[in-house]
Structure formats: structure tokens, C-alpha cells
Amino acid sequence: MRARGLLWAFCTLIGVWLVAPALIVVPLSFTDKPSLKFPPDGYSTRWYANFFGDPAWMSALGTSVQVALLVTVVATVLGTAAALGLTRAKIRGLALAQGSMLAPMIVPGVVLAIGTYAVFLKLQLVGTLAGFVMAHTVLALPFVIIPVTASLRGFDRRLEDAAASLGASRWTAFRSVTLPLVAPGVASGALFAFVTSFDEVVVSLFIQSPYLQTLPVKMYASVTRETDPTIAAAATMIIVLTTTLVLVATFFVARRTRAK
């Protein structure tokens, strides 16, 4: 009984350790002073008003959402296609292909950032929407490939043969049988792709321009120049947005799984 109590205490401690740094910005964002003092002396929503009233913040938010949505589409399509190839192709060098597609997860972000920056300078992609989408897609791909590959490995390929025998072309069979059955993997990949892009700082810092900044870049710039609690308001909204997305997705996946 005592051991159980200790275990609970230990786990709670770890939980707090993991979550507290993220949650601490929530009270900070409601401070009434123009400083990041914790705990705040008084409360107000002025920093939220500031966030939504400032065109610079709003344009950064707009860019982030736009980039993240485009990355979600591009990375999900490419990642799903890549996962199909990786699970089904019978060619040499498959392991190498898989390794290189998953590399962005392992290669240090700053290394990737420098390389991307050098290439983008030459191609004049720095500070462009296309540049952001391309750079973030590279980072998001592994997060699509991994869950979709897992789903495809659990997929019974005889179902595609069955669809073919019943008159479905390969594309129709994929669309009407394979895709619906691996949809949870694809959805989870899409979600991670969105969050990966929306949160990305390191590469974005290199390829940003004063005219095109994502929200995390703007936040970083803001915290280095002034200690304005608007950044806490922005952070709080990012937390709420990503948490909501993940919770909704988890809920839907759980419901689907229970339905089966």
C-alpha cells in the first residue's frame, strides 16, 4: 500500500515535470503587467487583445496556418505514396530509400536548416510560401510515412485481389478498399504533419524574411527583442490548438476502433 502511494507520488512528479513548462505560459498570458513575471500580480486579457490587434502577429499566424495546411496536404499525399512503395516494392535499395526518407527525424535540425538555407538562397526561395512548404514537408514526411507504413503492414492484400476479381481497377481498389482501411494511419500522419509544420522554429528561422514569418519565428524574434507577454498569449493559443487537434483525433480513432 505504501509502495503504491510512493509510485503515485513519483508518477505525479514526472507528469508535472513534463507538463509544467508548457502550462506555465497560460497564467503568464493573462498577466496585466508588460513583463513575464511568474506568478503574475494581476490578471487581464490585454495581451490577447494586443495579439489580435497587431497586424504583424496576425500575419504570422495566417502564414503559419497557411503553410501548415499546405504541408499537411503535400506531406500526406507524398508520405502515403512513399509508404505504399516502401511496403510493396520489390527492389534493391529499399532500406536505403526508407532510411533517407526518415533521415529528417534524426539529422539535427540546425544542419538541415543550414543546408536548406544554402540551397534556397541559390534558388531564391528564402522568404517564400513555396520555400516554407517545401522545407516543412521534408520534416513532416517521416511523421506520415511511419503510421501509414504501420497501417499498410496490417492490411490484408488479398482484399485488393478480391476487389480486382470483382471488377475494380487497381486505382478503384485502392480508393474504395485500401484507403478506407488504412485511413486511421493516414489521418494520424496528416495530424502530425500539421503540428510539425505549425511548431517548426529552427529551419523557419533560416528561411524567413521580414515579409514572410511564421508564428514561431515571430515569437522567437519577439522574445529576443522585448519581453512582451503577447508571446505567452500566442503560446497559449498554440497549446490549445494542437491539444484540441490531438484530442479530437484520438477520440475519432478510439470510436472507430471500438466500432470494429
Place this chain on the structure above:
Amino acid sequence: MPSSIQLTGLTKTYADFVAVDDVSLAIEPGEFMTLLGPSGSGKTTTLNIIAGFVRQTSGELTVDGASIGATPPHKRDMGMVFQHYALFPHMTVAENIAYPLKQRKVPKARRAELVAAAMETVHLGDFGHRYPRELSGGQQQRVAVARAIVYNPRVLLMDEPLGALDKKLRDWLQLEIKRIHAELGTTFVYVTHDQDEALVLSDRIAVFNKGRIEQVGPAAELYERPRTLFVAKFLGESTVLRGPVDGQGLGACARLLRVPGSIEGRDGALVVRPERLAVRKQGHEAESGWNALPATVTGEIYLGSSRKLELKLPDGSPALAREQAGGLSEARVGDEVTLTWRVADSVLLPDESDAEAVLT
């Protein structure tokens, strides 16, 4: 109008082995043809070539005289029932059965009619709104059959469709498949490793071994007049006596046994089916046209309508006799007896020692 299928010199080789080796087979319109053989004998690969899932290395495949060897599976207009049903888990029973109709752009109202009719044919009650996972194995199997017949394909292929079911259900569904075949009149190609299933269902059986067809014919012909030792041993039980053959007969157990026909200069195998062996009292003299061998009864299996006697011959090899209830001998385990059979009821085949290796 049911279709005919013609396989000519069909061969499929993989990197290091030959899965199907020069298979030729003519399947008649409306025929129930069973491809029978042990696992790895090439029967399933042959079926997959007919369905179009596997591309033959060489050889010709025609349906109603038209070559379809290069046609993709979805344009072959064949129905297929898979071993594990391969029902679409995200669709209801009705949606599963309607799937091939949707691919053929059948109007919605007509679709519903055809689905209902197909469910009627397989005696699948009111399960249209259920999902496959909510059905038993036998019911799923019926859905698979309904889905494969609903668009009236010119050929129905079945890959061990009863393999995953228990014995009792299997016996019942065999009769159902036979009934459906009679009702539809479609050409059926059925793959199984179960000889009893093949006997119950088939018009003709093609026995596969090591990628080749050993013999094709109606069940009775394969059973009564097997052309190879493999066929004799794979289809039904038998006692096999091996030895050198000359003009006089076959030498086995220090005796010269009379044989039907002859094979020159080779070792022979004399095959006798259990119901053709009579168990007599020790010392019984063979009548003319009969053979006799002494034997010891080593086991007895009571089967209700019959009993099986396991025996040991003088050279130590086993023999098997079956007696119908009402005609039982008095032999008991441990008795010394004489086994007799009519020469005309035995079959003389060339001895292939490798037939044994495949079966054990």
C-alpha cells in the same frame, strides 16, 4: 451460357523453383472441376493464374477460345471465393455483395434486387445490414459466395473456401456449394487439398503433384483406375505391395502375386483398396483369379457402418481392410488370417518411391 477454360502448357517459375510445370487442362462449360493436391503442389498457383493474380511464365490460357493470358484480373469477369473470404470489413454485407455491381455501373434499384437474389441463393437470411465481423465463419463464407456470383460471372473460382471451417459445417456447406453449382450452371474451378471434399463436389478432379497434373478424371475413375501411385495414395486408402514384375506376376512377401496387365522390366506396385480385401481364416486357399497372403491383425477401428482392420504382411508392410457392417469377419486383433482379393480388383502401377516422400 457457361464458359469453357483451356490451359495449355501453363508454367510458372520463381527464382529458384517451378511452381506450375507445363500444366494443360480443358475445363468444359458448366463443369465442376477440382484441382486437388497437397500443399505446394501448384494447384493454388494455377488458380491464381486463371484469376489473373499471378502471371504465367509461359503457356496459354483461353476462355471460350479467347486468350486472356495478358488480361488484368478486373477485366476477366470471373468470380472468386477466397480461403479467408476476403470480405471488406468496412462495408456491410449488402455493400460487400453490391460492390461488383457498383463496378459494373448497375443502377441502384437493380443492384438491390440482385443483392437480394444472391443472398436468397446462398440462403443468407436477413444479414444485409450487419458487418462481416458480426457473422460466424459459415455465414461469412456465404457472403463471399454471394458476392462472387451476384454479377453472374462466366467462371467461379474457389480457393479452399471451406478450409477455415470446422468439420460439421464443412460437410453441410459442401452440399450447399454443390446445390449452388447445380442451380447456376456456371463453370466452377475449385481448389482443395481435401480428397473427400473433391469426391463429394467434383464432376472431374485434376490431381496435382510437384507442379504437374498427375491425372484428370471423374472421381470414380481416379479411385478405381489410378494411373500413378501418387494418385492411388492421395485419393483414398490402399494397401500397396511392391516388388519386381515379370511375365508371371509381382514378387512380394516371398510369393508371386498375380497382377492385372503387366509392366516390363520395372519394379511394380500393386494397389488394393481396403473394401476389396477380404479377411479369411488362416490357410484359406486362393480361388482362381484371386490372390492370397497371410497377415496378422494389428488393429481394429470401429466406424459404425463399417470397421477397418489394420494388418501386417509377412514382409512387415502394412495392409488395410474395410468390412461393411453385416459382413464382418470374426478376425480380432492378434489373429493370424489370410487376406484375399480378386486380381481384377487390384491395380498394377510403376513403383515411384518418391510418391511416399510427398505424402509423409
